[in-house]
Amino acid sequence: MTKAIGVDVAKRALDVAASDQTPVQRFDNSPAGWSELIQWARGHAPAQIVIEATGGYEQGVLAALFEADLPVCHVNPRQVRDFAKATGELAKTDALDARILAQMGALLDLQRHVPPQAAEQQLQALVSRRSTLVRMRTAERNRRPQADRVVRASIKEIIEALDRAIQAIEARIHQLLTQASPVAERARHLDQVPGIGQINAAGLLGHIPELGHLNRKAIAKLVGVAPLNRDSGAWRGRRSTWGGRAAARSVLYMATLVAVRYEPDLRARYQRLLAAGKPPKVALVACMRSLLIRLNAMLRDGTEWQPDTVPSTG
Numbered sequence: 001m002t003k004a005i006g007v008d009v010a011k012r013a014l015d016v017a018a019s020d021q022t023p024v025q026r027f028d029n030s031p032a033g034w035s036e037l038i039q040w041a042r043g044h045a046p047a048q049i050v051i052e053a054t055g056g057y058e059q060g061v062l063a064a065l066f067e068a069d070l071p072v073c074h075v076n077p078r079q080v081r082d083f084a085k086a087t088g089e090l091a092k093t094d095a096l097d098a099r100i101l102a103q104m105g106a107l108l109d110l111q112r113h114v115p116p117q118a119a120e121q122q123l124q125a126l127v128s129r130r131s132t133l134v135r136m137r138t139a140e141r142n143r144r145p146q147a148d149r150v151v152r153a154s155i156k157e158i159i160e161a162l163d164r165a166i167q168a169i170e171a172r173i174h175q176l177l178t179q180a181s182p183v184a185e186r187a188r189h190l191d192q193v194p195g196i197g198q199i200n201a202a203g204l205l206g207h208i209p210e211l212g213h214l215n216r217k218a219i220a221k222l223v224g225v226a227p228l229n230r231d232s233g234a235w236r237g238r239r240s241t242w243g244g245r246a247a248a249r250s251v252l253y254m255a256t257l258v259a260v261r262y263e264p265d266l267r268a269r270y271q272r273l274l275a276a277g278k279p280p281k282v283a284l285v286a287c288m289r290s291l292l293i294r295l296n297a298m299l300r301d302g303t304e305w306q307p308d309t310v311p312s313t314g
Contacts, residue, residue: 002049003019003020003046003047003048003105004018004046004047004048004049004101004102004103004104004105004106005017005018005041005044005046005048005049005099005102006018006021006049006050006051006097006098006099006100006101006102006103006104006105007037007049007050007051007058007061007098007103007221008052008094008095008097008098008101009029009051009052009054009057009058009061010029010054010057011029011057012028012029012030013026013027013028013029013033013094014026014027014028014029014033014037014061015094015095015097015098016037016041016098017048017095017098017099017101017259018044018102019103019105019106020044020100022044024095024098024099025037025040027040027063029057029060030060031060034060034061034064034065035062036070037064037065038062038064038065038262040071041065041069041070042068044068046070046071046105046111047071047074047105048071048072048073048105048106049065049070049071049072049105050072050073050075050101050102050104050105050110050236051065051072051073051074051075051076051095051101051113052075052076052077052080052101053075053076054077058074062113062115062170063115066113066114066115067304068304071112072110072112072113073105073111073113074111074113075101075104077109080097080100080101080104080255083100083103083104083108084100087100087103091163098256111144114182115183116209117130117181117183119179119181119182119183120182120183120205120209122176123173123176123183123202123205123206124206126169126172126173126176126202126205126206127173127205127207128247129169129204129273130166130169130170130173130199130203130204131203131207131247131250133162133165133169134166134167136162137162137163137166140155140158140159141159143155144156144159164170170199173198173199173202174198175211177198177201177202183205186205186211186212186299187201187202187205188201189298189299189302189304189305190204190205190295190298190299192304192305193255193259193263193291193295193305194256194258194259194262194263195256195257195258195259195260195261195262195263196246196255196259197255200206200251200254200255203247203248203251204252204255204295205253206241207223207236207245207247207248207251208223208248210222211295211296211299212295212296212298212299212300213300214296216293216296218299219292219293219296220289220292221292222245222248223245223248223249223252223292224245224246224248225248225249225252225285225288225289225292226289249288252288252291252292253284255290255291256284256287256288256291257284259287259291260284260287263291266287266290266291269286269287269290270283270284270286270287273286273287
């Protein structure tokens with residue numbers, strides 16, 4: 001049995017390497033190419049097939065490998081870059097990338113890919129599109145005060161058009177979340193929390209589909225609100241948060257801003273941290289982490305929001 005196979009995905013081609021150092025193969029990134037890859041992979045009987053996220057070009061082959069009941073794993077680019085640096089591989093070609101992915105799969109036990117259900121896919125697409133439109137609108141709003149008078153009317157028109165586009169996306173999100181589906185039920189649970197609301201609930205589920213499926217440490221690290229140590233020898237550095245999913249963190253930030261005003265436990269926690277001399281940003285990040293952990297436990301256990309409940313340690 002081959003320990004692992006790495007698949008480097010481009011728009012039109014797949015470079016495929018096995019950890020047993022057999023020659024790198026190339027297949028078309030098309031249904032015909034996916035079928036050829038599946039037959040080749042079955043001949044190697046891999047324990048893991050590792051594919052890096054590449055902006056959507058990998059979705060077709062991911063689905064084909066999953067439907068073929070092959071052990072496919074979907075990893076994020078930062079994880080791959082860090083692994084390559086750790087192994088001393090600084091060069092970058094498609095074939096080398098496939099080798100790195102195969103080596104990564106041979107050495108690490110990675111999480112198996114499970115594709116989202118249709119409603120989850122639709123929600124993720126709508127949430128992603130809304131985030132893009134909001135960023136565009138913010139950029140135009142920031143540009144308007146310094147813009148020459150001759151272009152201000154154009155900027156105003158663009159902002160108004162983006163407002164309409166965002167409202168249309170939000171209407172589609174509302175329609176999706178009023179239909180009977182597991183993701184709609186999960187959104188209903190989140191919507192009852194002070195500070196969340198339907199759009200923030202959709203944003204959290206769209207950007208963090210793992211919510212409710214990981215333990216508290218893993219979910220905080222995934223979003224980038226887990227305090228990480230910076231120690232070396234006798235030196236002890238200040239713990240800080242970094243990495244994680246910026247889009248998810250942005251939604252969580254907006255929800256927490258409201259929650260620390262209207263949710264008693266979070267408001268009390270925020271005030272205690274400020275009274276202890278913590279900067280407002282540090283206090284807010286701590287409340288973001290607390291809210292995230294409680295939401296994760298609520299979805300994991302299928303319970304309703306309990307304002308006075310301390311989150312479990314799962």
